[in-house]
Amino acid sequence: MIKLQSISKSFDGVSVLENISAEIPDSGIFAICGASGSGKTTLMRIILGLEQPDSGNIYGLEGKKAAVVFQNDRLLPWFSALDNVAAVCSKERAKELLEKVELSDSLDKKPAELSGGMCRRVALARALAFDADILLLDEPFKGLDAELRGRTVKLVEDFAKTKPVILITHDPWEASLARAKLDIEK
Known part of the structure; x- marks a missing residue:
């Protein structure tokens, strides 16, 4: 299990994340939800170690390999x-x-x-090809029509049968795929 404990982050004195805590199961889809600008991508970057939180800790990622689909x-x-x-x-x-x-x-x-x-x-496809322990996806289905999105989701669900997937989204349908979620409000 991956544990986020009291994560906070600000940029230039503006708070982006305040006291965020969550437990991410060892398998299944975990959604981080919120409106644009709510800090979802910043939290993903903190989980990946690309940003440092101002306070708080992350446990359970030691030695794990991550595959990522970024917004770009x-x-x-x-x-x-x-x-x-x-x-x-x-x-x-x-x-x-x-x-x-x-x-x-x-x-x-x-x-x-x-x-x-x-x-x-x-x-x-590249993220799924990497031999990863965890998959992080930031708005992974943008630009896909509903039918293609539904078929592509199956690949993510297959990965999630045995490993954790963190899905960053503002889309209610995508969030409904998760067995657990964290809502971030601005």
């Missing part, structure tokens, strides 16, 4: 979709995951040749 896809622009995913796994596994996110016809396309939703799916 962070794809390598000079790599094809296939090579972006294969950066963390075999090409065979990358092809399999790109097929699962319905991009088998775009393997050789570079990010600039893909739509926003297609880039999102490449980023998700």
Whole structure:
């Protein structure tokens, strides 16, 4: 179990997170919910160790490998979709995951040749390809129509059967996928 204990963070004297505590189960989807600007992404960055909290602690992440889909896809622009995913796994596994996110016809396309939703799916396939202990997803289904979003969610749910997924969202439907959630209010 991952435990967030009394996490607080401010920037330039403006409080972004105040005394946030939660317990994240060892498997299943845990949603961090809130409106834009409520501090969801900041909390994710603190969990990842990319930001330091002003106060509070996180327990249970020691020695764990995390895979992440950030708000911005962070794809390598000079790599094809296939090579972006294969950066963390075999090409065979990358092809399999790109097929699962319905991009088998775009393997050789570079990010600039893909739509926003297609880039999102490449980023998700890459995160799922990494041999991670925990998956952190910041608005992972943006740019996907409802039907495709539903099919893509299945991949995340499969990962969550045995490992924790932290889902950052403001979308009520996405939050409903979680077995536990934390609501952050501004």
